[in-house]
Amino acid sequence: xxxxxxxxxxxxxxxxxxxxxxxxxxxxxxxxxxxxxxxxxxxxxxxxxxxxxxxxxxxxxxxxxxxxxxxxxxxxxxxxxxxxxxxxxxxxxxxxxxxxxxxxxxxxxxxxxxx
Amino acid sequence: xxxxxxxxxxxxxxxxxxxxxxxxxxxxxxxxxxxxxxxxxxxxxxxxxxxxxxxxxxxxxxxxxxxxxxxxxxxxxxxxxxxxxxxxxxxxxxxxxxxxxxxxxxxxxxxxxxx
Numbered sequence: 001x002x003x004x005x006x007x008x009x010x011x012x013x014x015x016x017x018x019x020x021x022x023x024x025x026x027x028x029x030x031x032x033x034x035x036x037x038x039x040x041x042x043x044x045x046x047x048x049x050x051x052x053x054x055x056x057x058x059x060x061x062x063x064x065x066x067x068x069x070x071x072x073x074x075x076x077x078x079x080x081x082x083x084x085x086x087x088x089x090x091x092x093x094x095x096x097x098x099x100x101x102x103x104x105x106x107x108x109x110x111x112x113x114x115x
Numbered sequence: 116x117x118x119x120x121x122x123x124x125x126x127x128x129x130x131x132x133x134x135x136x137x138x139x140x141x142x143x144x145x146x147x148x149x150x151x152x153x154x155x156x157x158x159x160x161x162x163x164x165x166x167x168x169x170x171x172x173x174x175x176x177x178x179x180x181x182x183x184x185x186x187x188x189x190x191x192x193x194x195x196x197x198x199x200x201x202x203x204x205x206x207x208x209x210x211x212x213x214x215x216x217x218x219x220x221x222x223x224x225x226x227x228x229x230x
Contacts, residue, residue, distance in 0.1 A: 004158070031216060040124070042205060042220035043159075050216075058217065090158055094216055100209060101147040101166045102216045106158035 002026055004107035006091050012113045013081045021076040021110050023091030030097045032074035033104065034058075034066060036087040043090065049074055051097045081114045088112070117142045119208050121221035129229050130198055136191040136224045138206030148189040149207040149218065150180055159205065165189065176200070201228045 007022045025032065030051050035043040035058075045058030049068040063085060065077045074093075078085060089110045094102035122137040140146060147166050151159040163174025170182040180191045189206060206221040 033217075035220075040222055042119075042121075042222045043218075044220070045217055048217060092159075096216070098216060100216050101164070103149075103161050103164065104159075104216075104218065106151075106160065108158045 004091055004093055004105055006089075006107040006110050008110060009108070010111050012115065013078075014115050015082060017081050018077065018079050019081065019112075020078075021089055021091075021112075022073070023075065023107060024073045025091075025093040025105070026072065027093060027095070027105065028071070029093035029095050029105070030071070031094045031102070032068065033092040033094075034064075034074070034076045035090045035092065036060065036085075037090060037109075038087050046076065046089075081112075083114045086112060086114045117146075117208055117210060117219045119206050119219055119221035121204075121206050121224050123224050124222065125225045125227065127227045127229060128196055131195050133194050134192065134196050134200075134226065136204050136206075136226065138189045138191065138221060140187055140189065140206070140208045142187075142208060142210050144210045147209045148180075148182060149209070150174065150178070150189075150191050151205045151207060151220075153203045153205065153223075155202070162191070162204070196226070196228045198228050198230060200226060202226060 004025045033048040034046040047066040049055045052071045091107040092104040094104045120139045149164045150162040165182045173179045207218040
């Protein structure tokens with residue numbers, strides 16, 4: 001039981017390049033989330049998916065797109081990377097669709113640097 | 116709108132001393148409150164959460180927190196810390212209006228336990 005896995009662990013991009021961050025969970029959870037973590041700012045929600053086939057914007061969605069490929073997988077795409085997107089990205093999942101009060105389980109993170 | 120403020124960005128403490136990490140929140144409706152811990156180079160994991168009922172919540176690793184509605188606070192305490200408690204601690208809030216169980220995180224408090 002791996003929990004939440006993320007690939008890659010590290011990535012360096014040049015400005016304007018694109019990439020997709022992958023996330024998968026094996027806990028049969030309904031809800032999945034993408035956060036970014038920046039020093040002194042805590043975690044901020046980029047996008048979330050309350051169930052397979054649905055996605056919604058979070059606090060900082062600009063410059064990102066997501067796909068809920070199936071119940072297990074939730075990917076985050078940067079179409080044209082910018083230095084402001086240098087950050088650590090975390091994927092999380094929770095059991096229920098409503099998610100209210102639910103514990104979120106986090107992956108190990110992807111450290112992205114955009115030059 | 117909801118918000119979370121962690122009043123200390125860094126807390127240095129000696130081993131076996133007590134510690135309190137402070138968290139204040141704002142919300143116009145009933146809230147659900149969480150403390151997560153992030154060990155170096157890892158994802159976040161849940162320490163404890165308050166959903167309803169007793170205002171004193173016990174979590175893992177000897178931590179506890181008290182929900183104080185009148186002061187809109189949810190401070191985290193441990194009576195005697197260990198070196199292994201060195202980590203970053205995040206307070207988070209959600210409420211019944213948060214579709215998909217979205218969490219709003221505080222800025223984080225770095226706990227540094229010295230021998």
